[in-house]
Amino acid sequence: MPERLGPPREAPIFRRLALVGLGLIGSSIARAARRQNLATEIVAADSNAEVRARAEEIGLADRVYADVADAARGADCVILCVPVGACGPVAKAMRSVLEPGAIVSDVGSVKGAVMAAVEPHLPEGVQFVPAHPVAGTEDSGPDAGFSTLFAGRWAILTPAYGVEADAVERMRAFWEGMGSAVEIMSAPHHDLVLAITSHVPHLIAYNIVGTAADLEEVTRSEVIKFSAGGFRDFTRIAASDPTMWRDVFLNNKEAVLEMLQRFNEDLSALARAIRWDDGETLHALFTRTRAIRRGIVSEGQDAPAPDFGRPRE
Amino acid sequence: MPERLGPPREAPIFRRLALVGLGLIGSSIARAARRQNLATEIVAADSNAEVRARAEEIGLADRVYADVADAARGADCVILCVPVGACGPVAKAMRSVLEPGAIVSDVGSVKGAVMAAVEPHLPEGVQFVPAHPVAGTEDSGPDAGFSTLFAGRWAILTPAYGVEADAVERMRAFWEGMGSAVEIMSAPHHDLVLAITSHVPHLIAYNIVGTAADLEEVTRSEVIKFSAGGFRDFTRIAASDPTMWRDVFLNNKEAVLEMLQRFNEDLSALARAIRWDDGETLHALFTRTRAIRRGIVSEGQDAPAPDFGRPRE
Ligand SMILES: NC(=O)c1ccc[n+]([C@@H]2O[C@H](COP(=O)([O-])OP(=O)(O)OC[C@H]3O[C@@H](n4cnc5c(N)ncnc54)[C@H](OP(=O)(O)O)[C@@H]3O)[C@@H](O)[C@H]2O)c1
Ligand SMILES: NC(=O)c1ccc[n+]([C@@H]2O[C@H](COP(=O)([O-])OP(=O)(O)OC[C@H]3O[C@@H](n4cnc5c(N)ncnc54)[C@H](OP(=O)(O)O)[C@@H]3O)[C@@H](O)[C@H]2O)c1
Numbered sequence: 085m086p087e088r089l090g091p092p093r094e095a096p097i098f099r100r101l102a103l104v105g106l107g108l109i110g111s112s113i114a115r116a117a118r119r120q121n122l123a124t125e126i127v128a129a130d131s132n133a134e135v136r137a138r139a140e141e142i143g144l145a146d147r148v149y150a151d152v153a154d155a156a157r158g159a160d161c162v163i164l165c166v167p168v169g170a171c172g173p174v175a176k177a178m179r180s181v182l183e184p185g186a187i188v189s190d191v192g193s194v195k196g197a198v199m200a201a202v203e204p205h206l207p208e209g210v211q212f213v214p215a216h217p218v219a220g221t222e223d224s225g226p227d228a229g230f231s232t233l234f235a236g237r238w239a240i241l242t243p244a245y246g247v248e249a250d251a252v253e254r255m256r257a258f259w260e261g262m263g264s265a266v267e268i269m270s271a272p273h274h275d276l277v278l279a280i281t282s283h284v285p286h287l288i289a290y291n292i293v294g295t296a297a298d299l300e301e302v303t304r305s306e307v308i309k310f311s312a313g314g315f316r317d318f319t320r321i322a323a324s325d326p327t328m329w330r331d332v333f334l335n336n337k338e339a340v341l342e343m344l345q346r347f348n349e350d351l352s353a354l355a356r357a358i359r360w361d362d363g364e365t366l367h368a369l370f371t372r373t374r375a376i377r378r379g380i381v382s383e384g385q386d387a388p389a390p391d392f393g394r395p396r397e
Numbered sequence: 398m399p400e401r402l403g404p405p406r407e408a409p410i411f412r413r414l415a416l417v418g419l420g421l422i423g424s425s426i427a428r429a430a431r432r433q434n435l436a437t438e439i440v441a442a443d444s445n446a447e448v449r450a451r452a453e454e455i456g457l458a459d460r461v462y463a464d465v466a467d468a469a470r471g472a473d474c475v476i477l478c479v480p481v482g483a484c485g486p487v488a489k490a491m492r493s494v495l496e497p498g499a500i501v502s503d504v505g506s507v508k509g510a511v512m513a514a515v516e517p518h519l520p521e522g523v524q525f526v527p528a529h530p531v532a533g534t535e536d537s538g539p540d541a542g543f544s545t546l547f548a549g550r551w552a553i554l555t556p557a558y559g560v561e562a563d564a565v566e567r568m569r570a571f572w573e574g575m576g577s578a579v580e581i582m583s584a585p586h587h588d589l590v591l592a593i594t595s596h597v598p599h600l601i602a603y604n605i606v607g608t609a610a611d612l613e614e615v616t617r618s619e620v621i622k623f624s625a626g627g628f629r630d631f632t633r634i635a636a637s638d639p640t641m642w643r644d645v646f647l648n649n650k651e652a653v654l655e656m657l658q659r660f661n662e663d664l665s666a667l668a669r670a671i672r673w674d675d676g677e678t679l680h681a682l683f684t685r686t687r688a689i690r691r692g693i694v695s696e697g698q699d700a701p702a703p704d705f706g707r708p709r710e
Binding site for chain 1: 453469486531532534535536541551552553576586589590591593594595596597598599600601602603604605606607608609610611612614615617618619620621622623624625626627628629630631632633634635636637638639642643644646647650653654656657659660661663664667668671672674676679680682683684685686687688689690692693696698699703704
């Protein structure tokens with residue numbers, strides 16, 4: 085998948101795009117949509133005054149509002165780029181201004197719970213096309229975003245039965261315009277896939293960093309000094325936004341706990357292999373895992389160069 | 398800690414340095430020692446004919462042998478750069494040629510078991526100064542090495558009681574010459590520290606990649622496609638050398654199982670917080686883990702720039 089953006093569109097997809105939340109994801113969409121000519125006008129809302137001030141300063145949108153309804157009014161597409169737990173309340177706050185035919189979408193890392201929270205607030209005729217760009221970094225806020233964040237990455241759409249095909253196709257074109265490849269799946273399947281490829285990895289990264297911080301036999305300074313042996317890569321993931329991730333776990337409970345259960349069973353078997361000096365089982369697993377890595381590199385989802393924790397000389 | 402190498406030494410530390418094993422670590426030492434003028438002559442042994450041929454081709458050492466004793470003969474310093482489980486047999490193979498006063502060292506990721514396996518084979522008067530450079534990548538082999546691998550990283554020495562201070566100081570100077578900072582600690586403490594900062598992180602990375610590969614509800618192709626949500630970072634770690642890591646776990650069993658136990662207890666508590674909708678506990682942990690990350694970045698053990706899985710535009 086190409087990692088660079090193609091030429092901008094000749095004609096925009098949306099007349100007025102409203103982004104609610106101008107953090108990492110919202111500000112990246114603003115930049116990409118502007119650069120690729122995906123909307124004639126881009127308006128935004130954010131509840132954080134500092135974020136609004138910064139957005140004005142760097143010109144992220146044509147107008148930036150404190151109030152969600154002000155941004156959503158008259159928009160033919162509204163995308164919620166707020167933590168998963170805020171999607172329901174935001175939908176409620178804009179219900180009175182949404183016009184039939186308008187598209188509402190989001191970028192939440194969980195889809196089932198967001199759909200359940202948002203749908204009841206949407207007026208008849210509004211098309212809800214939930215989305216999740218599988219792209220991101222451990223940073224947040226409007227300065228963390230950049231226009232190529234989604235290029236060469238996947239965006240998953242999870243529209244419910246009955247949504248107009250035209251609305252889904254416009255959202256597909258929108259994500260493709262930002263360089264993503266689009267896949268459509270059901271929300272429950274999305275939540276299971278992401279539980280194993282994203283949510284549980286974050287949970288265990290947060291967990292081991294917590295375990296290391298609490299040890300009495302090993303000092304915090306030792307943990308930091310000797311982190312280059314593998315630990316530092318977990319701290320990178322465990323530096324992700326606490327609010328976003330709290331919301332992810334609370335809203336994808338079932339799939340996360342299910343996948344965690346499998347992880348635990350496998351880990352018990354591994355611990356047993358270590359206890360019983362079963363080097364063959366260990367070697368076999370450690371060899372098998374390399375195939376997945378090769379797949380990821382050959383599909384362009386990670387750079388092949390090894391990581392030294394610093395730019396190579 | 399500076400990440401670059403300083404000027405080369407005016408006078409070498411060793412007359413003849415013998416490296417056994419020319420993989421990632423051995424070949425990096427060869428390159429750094431040559432560049433920094435740490436030894437007048439560098440000889441090497443490797444059991445792998447392809448590795449020897451490649452080493453000759455790129456001129457890693459002055460002479461490359463198949464037989465360990467041939468390399469160790471006449472050396473005033475021999476460093477074992479082979480998997481942890483091979484250190485005992487290699488020590489045995491060179492016992493007859495080691496001269497009193499010579500220093501024997503290693504680079505194994507485990508120290509207690511290596512000391513127990515090597516010491517019985519060393520003739521009277523040979524000084525054993527075990528070492529572990531806390532630096533590495535997921536790649537292996539002679540082409541993966543480079544001369545600045547150890548610069549700005551820690552090297553841990555774990556000499557036993559009674560080793561001559563002069564031998565320890567020469568090994569310290571050797572690692573400092575390659576840009577490392579040196580810390581001396583006991584082997585059991587080393588093994589505990591590395592269990593949490595390196596061995597358990599590798600174990601859980603291997604484990605989750607294995608779990609993901611075995612799922613029936615989520616295809617392998619989905620795992621690969623949607624890996625950018627966090628999973629891909631674990632696959633990088635889980636691409637490390639199977640033989641090296643099998644040996645690490647079998648030789649640091651006790652500390653690894655102990656730390657894994659703590660990890661599991663903490664993970665159960667986290668799972669409970671998710672099950673009980675206890676967002677506060679989650680948010681508190683996710684906030685606490687950021688402090689450790691900041692420590693690692695400010696101590697220069699990782700680059701602060703976020704990771705997108707590719708070079709930033
Ligand atoms: N980060 C990733 O890697 C990633 C990847 C894919 C999808 N996502 C999803 O994208 C969404 C946003 O994540 P992000 O990383 O962009 O977060 P972020 O950088 O923290 O930005 C979120 C922004 O929304 C604002 N906000 C919060 N509640 C609001 C409300 N009720 N009304 C208006 N604005 C509100 C926040 O203000 P405050 O600063 O006051 O909180 C902040 O400026 C989340 O649902 C997340 O699951 C994230
Ligand atoms: N990789 C890291 O990140 C890292 C970091 C710190 C410390 N360490 C430690 O460094 C040591 C070496 O690791 P590495 O990554 O450099 O491994 P590597 O790249 O696999 O290199 C090891 C080399 O030693 C050879 N070898 C194996 N057994 C031998 C024997 N009995 N006699 C002579 N040569 C033998 C291997 O040949 P074959 O190719 O035939 O196996 C290979 O060429 C290990 O003890 C490891 O714990 C590694």
